[in-house]
Amino acid sequence: MPDSIRVKTINHVGIPIWDRRASLKFYRDVLGLQVIPSMVDSPHIVWTKTLDGTMVHLIEPSDGENLGAPHIAFEVEDFDLAVTVLGESGYSELTEPGERHDGQKYVFVDDNDGNRLEFTTASGLPTSSRVADALGYTTDSGTNEVVNSPSTIKILTINHVGLPITERAECLRMYRDLLNINVIAHQIDGNSLCWAEMPDGSMVHLIDTPHSVGPHGDGRQHVAFEVADIEVTAEALVEAEVEIVEGIGTRHDGQQFLFVYDPDGNRIEIATRGDHSQTTRTADENGYTRENGVLL
Numbered sequence: 001m002p003d004s005i006r007v008k009t010i011n012h013v014g015i016p017i018w019d020r021r022a023s024l025k026f027y028r029d030v031l032g033l034q035v036i037p038s039m040v041d042s043p044h045i046v047w048t049k050t051l052d053g054t055m056v057h058l059i060e061p062s063d064g065e066n067l068g069a070p071h072i073a074f075e076v077e078d079f080d081l082a083v084t085v086l087g088e089s090g091y092s093e094l095t096e097p098g099e100r101h102d103g104q105k106y107v108f109v110d111d112n113d114g115n116r117l118e119f120t121t122a123s124g125l126p127t128s129s130r131v132a133d134a135l136g137y138t139t140d141s142g143t144n145e146v147v148n149s150p151s152t153i154k155i156l157t158i159n160h161v162g163l164p165i166t167e168r169a170e171c172l173r174m175y176r177d178l179l180n181i182n183v184i185a186h187q188i189d190g191n192s193l194c195w196a197e198m199p200d201g202s203m204v205h206l207i208d209t210p211h212s213v214g215p216h217g218d219g220r221q222h223v224a225f226e227v228a229d230i231e232v233t234a235e236a237l238v239e240a241e242v243e244i245v246e247g248i249g250t251r252h253d254g255q256q257f258l259f260v261y262d263p264d265g266n267r268i269e270i271a272t273r274g275d276h277s278q279t280t281r282t283a284d285e286n287g288y289t290r291e292n293g294v295l296l
């Protein structure tokens with residue numbers, strides 16, 4: 001069997017934004033993410049993190065005019081192996097590997113639906129002397145200006161990322177076959193999603209093209225933040241005048257969820273951790289899920 005890539009977890013997500021002042025009112029002041037020093041030279045990226053260190057990079061247009069695409073960064077066990085395997089895989093837009101100020105190595109590639117994926121080593125944040133101001137603008141030295149969020153919301157980590165796809169079987173050549181992310185039974189109704197799980201329980205949800213879209217458009221691309229208490233979180237969102245557009249709902253594994261939008265229209269889910277360890281559902285190799293033998 002050829003060497004294959006082992007994905008450990010989600011290292012960070014990249015979310016396109018227009019203006020950090022507006023975005024930080026949402027991500028820092030309402031959701032409680034902490035601004036941390038950036039380890040890249042581009043001044044257009046605000047680095048923030050959840051409580052377990054999983055990062056959220058808010059990315060302003062580098063040319064002031066064009067929003068970039070969102071991306072998800074997977075942390076892999078063996079970075080050099082990942083670069084080799086990706087290089088031989090035939091996927092497009094594979095970039096030259098680079099290295100950040102904290103020693104984190106990275107490379108980008110697109111899946112066959114054009115979803116931007118990044119692969120990284122672990123982050124070395126504690127060893128850097130770089131400092132950030134309140135808006136995340138970063139310099140090599142000085143005093144770190146940590147702004148404590150007034151929020152009561154505590155984002156523990158990233159629970160999953162939703163990615164829009166077209167051809168599921170094709171798409172799984174990347175996530176299942178190349179990255180070894182484990183396809184599991186999903187815990188929703190219908191069969192329009194494929195759930196795939198990393199070793200630490202964080203997930204990628206690959207979402208088929210819908211027949212029609214709802215009032216908010218195509219909401220497949222989203223980031224799901226994990227909290228311990230959805231009710232307390234919902235109350236804090238209402239208090240902050242953030243509209244809850246869907247939820248609170250509950251999935252078959254007990255996972256509770258709700259949806260909001262950030263100031264730029266990025267769809268954000270807030271979810272608790274489900275427990276699907278005892279599920280009676282089964283999935284085929286493409287994630288099509290059955291309950292009591294019946295296809296959902």
Ligand SMILES: [Fe+2]
Pocket residue numbers: 012013014057071073118
């Ligand atoms: Fe990134």
Ligand SMILES: [Fe+2]
Pocket residue numbers: 160161162205222224269
């Ligand atoms: Fe989701």
